Amino acid sequence: MMGQRSSQKVSVKEIALMLDNKSNGLDIDIDRIEAIISNMNSRRSFLEKWTYLSKSLLTALNPHWLQAFIDAEGSFQFGIGRKL
Numbered sequence: 001m002m003g004q005r006s007s008q009k010v011s012v013k014e015i016a017l018m019l020d021n022k023s024n025g026l027d028i029d030i031d032r033i034e035a036i037i038s039n040m041n042s043r044r045s046f047l048e049k050w051t052y053l054s055k056s057l058l059t060a061l062n063p064h065w066l067q068a069f070i071d072a073e074g075s076f077q078f079g080i081g082r083k084l
Helices: 004-023 030-038 046-055 063-083
Strands: none
Touching: 004 030
């Protein structure tokens, strides 16, 4: 499954590559890094999320991953219910 976290990893990876270039003696583009950070997480536009997801290929989900995801969601809801 590809989602916001996956697209965030692309942004973080891009910043990491820029910082790696700095360690190799190349200049860092601070403006570009600030632009990436300002568009991360909830500040991403719908179009950017849609474009990223449409480029991603969804492969068959691993049934163990899916079961763990479902179990975790149920645990979260159960935890909220007990605190109310």
